[in-house]
Amino acid sequence: MTDMDIQTTKEGALSITLPGRLDAACVAPYWSSTFRRLRQSKPSLLTLDASGLETVDGAGIAFLLSIQRWQTDARGRFEIVHLDPALRQLLQTNTLEGLVVRPPRKTSFRRVAEDTGRAGYSIVHDIKIQISFLGELGYKLISSMMLPQRIRWKDFFLLAEKAGADAINITALLGFLIGLILAFQSAVAMGQFGAEVYVADLIVLSMFKEMGPLITAFILASRSGSAYAAEIGTMKVNEELDALHTFGMDPVRFLVVPRVLALTATLPLLTLFNILAALFGAQAVMSLLGISPVVFWDRCRATADLVDLFGGLAKTLVFGYFIAAIGCLRGLYTGKGASAVGDSATRAVVTCIVMIVVVDGIFAVVYYYLGI
Amino acid sequence: MTEQSEKIIQVKDLTGGYGDTVILKDITFDVYQGEVFIILGGSGCGKSTMLKFMIGLEKPFSGQVSIDGIEIVNASEADYKKALRSFGVMYQNGALFGSMNLMENICLVLEEFTNLPRDAMESIAQMRLNQVGLGNAADKMPSDLSGGMRKRAAIARSMALDPKILFLDEPSAGLDPITSAQMDELILQLSRTLKITFVVVTHELPSIFTVADRCIMLDRNVKTIVATGKPHELQANSDNSWVRQFFNREA
Incomplete structure (x- = not known):
């Protein structure tokens, strides 16, 4: 079987003897070498000799067409000799028309400015959507509360079970481990001053006020927030939301309100479990370090303050509202296709986490001024 | 033309179904090189299941399917992979990858199986898109296309690696008569x-x-081929009176 051969026949003319096989498996090296040679020599006449050509597939046809196109674009002449009539017909029926050769994008000041502008606009637009959605939701939530018999309580209990009861294990486990780690780390440092016994104070304060609510909110954001975005997003892709619309059923009232109520109701309870598990984790470490459980729990009781506890739990009510609302919002604004559902779930988790931290910061300021 | 061509697909004594339910039994037929072969029948008769057995997505209870000389029912993974190279499949809704445009959808297949340079892959992809009449939609996302265009794009993608056989699952389902006729024209061309x-x-x-050169007809009640021919x-x-009824659209 012949191999490909490229020769300059006379001034400005190039002759290529095509190989026996031109298919996807072997055309790659020919492709690069031919075009390199064409760019170098820019022939005014290009002759392809197809006398040895036996096997051609789509890749081979595309190869021949690309050469032809290149030569035409360079305003040179092009001919193929000794070509099998059936192959010639294939070449004539196929085209590369419409192929756009995109130059690699260059970084320029204009592009950076444009990208920045677009990104800025989309962020502002996004915030606007979130604010108006939260407002709409607040209004519908209150009006639903006025007519509690219109709320879908069956959905509410199912959702509360899924988001709450089913999440107890993971929340408790994470709480236990965090308590364990926190106690161990602080005991090492405080041990230097002989103050291990005050680890209990530290755990109680940090878990009640900050860590407990935050960790539980993060768990729910990644567990339920993303799930709501994916679920409602898939419903949107499957036109189920349109179906709700045409029945005159408001998706916010029908889908979002029960979810928001479910998360707002379960997040404080889960936080309690999380805090309790963290205390047990801390107690396990303290026992290993030689502090008796009686002393540990006594210190806990002395430090524990209902104001701290309820201050923390009050935050979780707001966290729950935001997690459910943002998860549902992302679902409702899902684009088209499977990847859009994935994008929505990702954006839901990211927005929830940012929102949780922002809201937590606001609470810290408010509590500071209230003296809590 | 079919008599003198060689058999490219052979199905022999195939019986299969899901779980304990037999959907197809004792199916035997051959498909000849170059023909347009149609599997037809009423809803729920196992047409799509038959297709799944033929492309190796599902395993039949018993029987043999050979594609381009490779027996695929109990084939080793390497053999099955070799068989995969000889055919392409268009699924009912196209099954294009939603996160990529048409050009990328086709190039993905080429990237996986060849070592062609990027411009070569794009040339091949463009040629395939031109073949199905979607030359100016290369940078469109699948979600921006109509149902008929999606099916044609799926055909272009399944042709990326020059298959000898194309399996099409309901190419004209859900299309208007004109688009459906264009689809038939594309198949013939x-x-x-x-x-x-x-x-x-x-x-x-x-x-x-x-489009049909030959067809087989499956029936839900007897679970096997009730008619073969043009x-x-x-x-x-x-x-068979049921076959005549089907073709003459009598209730």
Whole structure:
């Protein structure tokens, strides 16, 4: 079987003897070498000799067409000799028309400015959507509360079970481990001053006020927030939301309100479990370090303050509202296709986490001024 | 033309179904190189299941399927992979990858199986898109296309690696009569110019009469082939009354 051969026949003319096989498996090296040679020599006449050509597939046809196109674009002449009539017909029926050769994008000041502008606009637009959605939701939530018999309580209990009861294990486990780690780390440092016994104070304060609510909110954001975005997003892709619309059923009232109520109701309870598990984790470490459980729990009781506890739990009510609302919002604004559902779930988790931290910061300021 | 061509697909004594339910039994037929072969039948008769057995997505209870000389029912993974290279499949809704545009959808397949430079892959992809009449939609996302365009794009993608056989699952389902006729025209044109063998699952009578060289007809009640032949012959003189009913659209 012949191999490909490229020769300059006379001034400005190039002759290529095509190989026996031109298919996807072997055309790659020919492709690069031919075009390199064409760019170098820019022939005014290009002759392809197809006398040895036996096997051609789509890749081979595309190869021949690309050469032809290149030569035409360079305003040179092009001919193929000794070509099998059936192959010639294939070449004539196929085209590369419409192929756009995109130059690699260059970084320029204009592009950076444009990208920045677009990104800025989309962020502002996004915030606007979130604010108006939260407002709409607040209004519908209150009006639903006025007519509690219109709320879908069956959905509410199912959702509360899924988001709450089913999440107890993971929340408790994470709480236990965090308590364990926190106690161990602080005991090492405080041990230097002989103050291990005050680890209990530290755990109680940090878990009640900050860590407990935050960790539980993060768990729910990644567990339920993303799930709501994916679920409602898939419903949107499957036109189920349109179906709700045409029945005159408001998706916010029908889908979002029960979810928001479910998360707002379960997040404080889960936080309690999380805090309790963290205390047990801390107690396990303290026992290993030689502090008796009686002393540990006594210190806990002395430090524990209902104001701290309820201050923390009050935050979780707001966290729950935001997690459910943002998860549902992302679902409702899902684009088209499977990847859009994935994008929505990702954006839901990211927005929830940012929102949780922002809201937590606001609470810290408010509590500071209230003296809590 | 079919008599002198060679058999490219052979199905022999195939029996299969899901769980304990037998959906197809004792199916035997051959598909010849270069023909447009149609598997037809009413809803729920196992047409799509038949297709899944033929492309190796599901395993039959017993029997053999050989594609281009490779027996695929109990094939080793390497053999099955070799068989995969000889055919392409168009799924009912196209099954294009939603996160990529059409050009990328086709190039993905080429990237996986060849070591061609990028511009070569794009040339091949553009050629395939031109072949199915979607030359100016290369940078469109699948979600921006109509149902008919998505199906054609899926055909372009399944042709990326020059299959000898194309399996089409309901190519004209859900399309308007004109788009459906264009689809038939595309099948005929690809079959004529590229000599691709087509195996088409459908129950649309107009397209059966337009494209089919031969067809087999499955029936839900007897779970096997009730008729084999050219559609016009079956319509005129099948000895099975149900087959005549189907072709003449009698209730």
